[in-house]
Amino acid sequence: xxxxxxxxxxLAGIGMAVVxxxxxxxxxxxxxxxxxxxxxxxxxxxxxxxxLFQINVTLAVFVVSAAVSVALVLLQRRATLSSDALLGLLxxxxxxxxxxxxSSMTWLRIDLMGFLFGDILSVSRLDIGIIWGGGLAVLAxxxxxxxxxxxxxxxQELAEAEGMNPDRANFIFMLLMATVIAISMKIVGVLxxxxxxxxxxxxxxxxxxxxxxxxxxxxxxxxxxxGLGLGASREWDTQxxxxxxxxxxxxxxxSLTPLAAWLxxxxxxxxxxxxxxx
Amino acid sequence: xLQPTDPLVQLTSxxxxxSGRWLVRGVxxxxxxxxxxxxxxxxxxxxxxxxxxxxxxxxxxEGSAVRREGLRVGYVPQKISVxxxxxxxxxxxxxxTGKVAPADAVRAMEATGIMHHQHAEVRxxxxxxxQRAMLARAIARKPDLMVLDEPVxxxxxxxxxxxxxxxxxxxxxxxCGVLLISHxxxxxxxxxxxxxxxxxxxxxxxxxxxxxxxxxxxxxxxxRASATLAVYEHDHDHTHLADGRVRHADGSxxxxxxxxxxxxxxxAGHDHSGHDHSGHDRSHSHGHxxxxxGGGVSNA
Numbered sequence: 001x002x003x004x005x006x007x008x009x010x011l012a013g014i015g016m017a018v019v020x021x022x023x024x025x026x027x028x029x030x031x032x033x034x035x036x037x038x039x040x041x042x043x044x045x046x047x048x049x050x051x052l053f054q055i056n057v058t059l060a061v062f063v064v065s066a067a068v069s070v071a072l073v074l075l076q077r078r079a080t081l082s083s084d085a086l087l088g089l090l091x092x093x094x095x096x097x098x099x100x101x102x103s104s105m106t107w108l109r110i111d112l113m114g115f116l117f118g119d120i121l122s123v124s125r126l127d128i129g130i131i132w133g134g135g136l137a138v139l140a141x142x143x144x145x146x147x148x149x150x151x152x153x154x155x156q157e158l159a160e161a162e163g164m165n166p167d168r169a170n171f172i173f174m175l176l177m178a179t180v181i182a183i184s185m186k187i188v189g190v191l192x193x194x195x196x197x198x199x200x201x202x203x204x205x206x207x208x209x210x211x212x213x214x215x216x217x218x219x220x221x222x223x224x225x226x227g228l229g230l231g232a233s234r235e236w237d238t239q240x241x242x243x244x245x246x247x248x249x250x251x252x253x254x255s256l257t258p259l260a261a262w263l264x265x266x267x268x269x270x271x272x273x274x275x276x277x278x
Numbered sequence: 279x280l281q282p283t284d285p286l287v288q289l290t291s292x293x294x295x296x297s298g299r300w301l302v303r304g305v306x307x308x309x310x311x312x313x314x315x316x317x318x319x320x321x322x323x324x325x326x327x328x329x330x331x332x333x334x335x336x337x338x339x340e341g342s343a344v345r346r347e348g349l350r351v352g353y354v355p356q357k358i359s360v361x362x363x364x365x366x367x368x369x370x371x372x373x374x375t376g377k378v379a380p381a382d383a384v385r386a387m388e389a390t391g392i393m394h395h396q397h398a399e400v401r402x403x404x405x406x407x408x409q410r411a412m413l414a415r416a417i418a419r420k421p422d423l424m425v426l427d428e429p430v431x432x433x434x435x436x437x438x439x440x441x442x443x444x445x446x447x448x449x450x451x452x453x454c455g456v457l458l459i460s461h462x463x464x465x466x467x468x469x470x471x472x473x474x475x476x477x478x479x480x481x482x483x484x485x486x487x488x489x490x491x492x493x494x495x496x497x498x499x500x501x502r503a504s505a506t507l508a509v510y511e512h513d514h515d516h517t518h519l520a521d522g523r524v525r526h527a528d529g530s531x532x533x534x535x536x537x538x539x540x541x542x543x544x545x546a547g548h549d550h551s552g553h554d555h556s557g558h559d560r561s562h563s564h565g566h567x568x569x570x571x572g573g574g575v576s577n578a
Contacts (some may be wrong), residue, residue, distance in 0.1 A: 161330075161334070162376070164375055
């Protein structure tokens with residue numbers, strides 16, 4: 001079954017959607033959309049570092065992304081610049097640094113487009129193993145820190161006052177993001193990771209009436225986009241990465257129609273019915 | 279380490295400094311099990327800052343804040359904004375910071391009168407309804423200490439009375455300590471054991487005068503409210519002027535007002551119900567409140 005490149009692509013894409021959905025919800029809730037961009041740009045610096053030091057690309061991307069996340073947290077503590085200014089600063093400087101390093105290695109000819117948009121059709125069995133293994137590990141950690149992270153998302157001081165450790169949860173969340181960027185970069189490419197984090201989560205919002213529910217719906221949205229996008233790219237011979245994002249955009253647009261509100265209402269009245277009987 | 283008979287939380291000459299300015303300084307405060315302590319004071323007097331020190335959210339720049347080991351806290355912050363992107367129903371809100379038994383959540387929501395909104399998203403609640411939801415969440419946790427930062431803001435007058443009654447009932451039922459910040463400078467819960475008036479430092483403290491004792495207030499508040507509300511009458515021997523200087527009872531003016539200067543009066547118990555202060559006007563000439571707006575009235 002795994003001999004078929006198309007099946008491998010579907011499996012890899014769904015694996016990515018499974019982890020991007022719940023993380024993407026937090027990105028949307030915490031207004032960190034630009035954080036994804038920043039990490040994606042940091043990932044390019046990671047790629048450059050990998051070529052410079054001849055190390056594994058995924059590992060290098062993880063290290064640089066994690067370093068940028070930690071830098072962000074430390075700079076936020078200083079609180080001299082606002083978060084969005086800091087993100088912009090880190091984003092553009094890591095992108096520029098990455099391009100400088102890459103262009104300094106004149107003997108190297110790498111396909112930047114490949115890293116920007118990825119090539120999901122060329123994933124190997126090992127890639128699928130990494131995506132699912134890493135993805136499930138990330139999800140397991142996310143489940144462990146879910147309550148403090150969510151409480152801190154609603155109100156940091158409230159979480160802290162009631163004995164949680166929001167700083168630790170935030171820090172772990174940043175590392176999880178770096179991990180996801182590192183392992184999914186090869187599939188959709190750095191520019192499209194952000195899209196896969198944000199668009200399925202945004203599309204899930206109107207169908208959801210609870211945070212956990214929204215995370216699960218975001219997974220389904222992401223997986224559906226992968227299926228639709230890859231199907232369309234095979235049918236019409238378009239680039240697969242962008243096709244997935246366009247499919248996700250389509251789902252988001254559907255969520256804007258009255259259909260979503262109608263579905264959510266049905267669930268609310270279903271949930272209310274047993275309570276009314278009491 | 280604090281023993282069980284010790285206070286749930288104790289602040290000892292605690293203060294917070296931010297970029298060279300003391301937000302609040304020299305606060306001594308303790309809350310014991312079953313005790314209701316009310317903080318009053320004008321805007322910017324450090325009430326919320328003091329509460330956050332008690333909660334451990336802010337570390338005191340000087341002095342100390344000690345909480346009992348394993349203290350279970352229920353906190354109602356002054357304001358929370360829940361983003362549209364967050365699908366959060368009232369029922370889910372109850373277990374935000376820890377598992378809550380469904381029966382406890384239901385009881386808390388029924389007690390605060392938001393049971394019929396349990397499937398509504400919190401962002402769709404009105405201001406008063408959201409306050410009730412936050413109070414319900416704090417109660418459902420069965421806390422040892424409740425810290426309520428203006429819990430009745432945005433709640434109408436009769437709702438305010440019933441929420442104060444509820445806070446008292448919860449205190450009686452689970453025996454928790456309550457640190458309450460009042461949005462009103464003079465009217466506090468009748469069940470309050472101790473009132474602390476802040477204005478960057480502890481101005482004075484004492485017990486409130488039951489409204490029921492005063493016919494005039496009884497008429498003003500109505501018979502039901504007069505059992506729940508109380509008035510904290512306080513006069514200060516110094517006035518904070520608009521430019522930040524301090525005018526004292528003897529007419530002298532100094533640059534600052536420090537807790538250790540001995541400017542603030544500290545009558546035994548500060549209980550006005552039994553005796554009269556000769557030389558003091560017993561009306562509400564709260565110099566600090568009006569002093570900030572530039573129209574300070576000295577008591578002297």
